[in-house]
Amino acid sequence: MEKKVCLECEETIRGRSDKKFCSDACRTSYHNRTNIDKPEVIKFIDYQLKRNRKILKKFYSQFSENKMEIPVKQFTHMGFAFDFYTHKEILQSNEFVFCYEYGYNKIDENKVMLIKQSPFALGVELFA
Numbered sequence: 036m037e038k039k040v041c042l043e044c045e046e047t048i049r050g051r052s053d054k055k056f057c058s059d060a061c062r063t064s065y066h067n068r069t070n071i072d073k074p075e076v077i078k079f080i081d082y083q084l085k086r087n088r089k090i091l092k093k094f095y096s097q098f099s100e101n102k103m104e105i106p107v108k109q110f111t112h113m114g115f116a117f118d119f120y121t122h123k124e125i126l127q128s129n130e131f132v133f134c135y136e137y138g139y140n141k142i143d144e145n146k147v148m149l150i151k152q153s154p155f156a157l158g159v160e161l162f163a
């Protein structure tokens with residue numbers, strides 16, 4: 036049987052064969068180290084995208100038939116970064132800009148319409 040060694044300290048691992056670390060301490064220090072190795076620019080962009088998604092999700096949950104449009108000011112106020120997005124799609128002749136499954140369409144300079152689209156479903160939920 037092949038001997039497995041800890042990814043962090045290279046000690047031989049005892050017990051289950053699917054283990055990657057000899058201890059919790061080694062697992063933690065390995066994950067901390069590999070995250071630190073991520074370039075700053077990737078960490079920064081990941082952070083912006085996730086923050087944008089969180090803001091879209093929040094607004095989307097408040098979105099309703101009565102409140103179809105959200106002022107751009109509210110987005111900027113929350114720290115939304117319009118320059119960061121994951122992809123774009125044309126839906127019903129409108130260009131939607133997405134951060135993961137949440138997208139928006141700028142109706143005009145001041146207003147935004149929201150959409151949620153699961154990448155796993157063909158249909159879209161569109162309040163329009």
Ligand SMILES: [Zn+2]
Nearest residue numbers: 041044057061
């Ligand atoms: Zn170890």
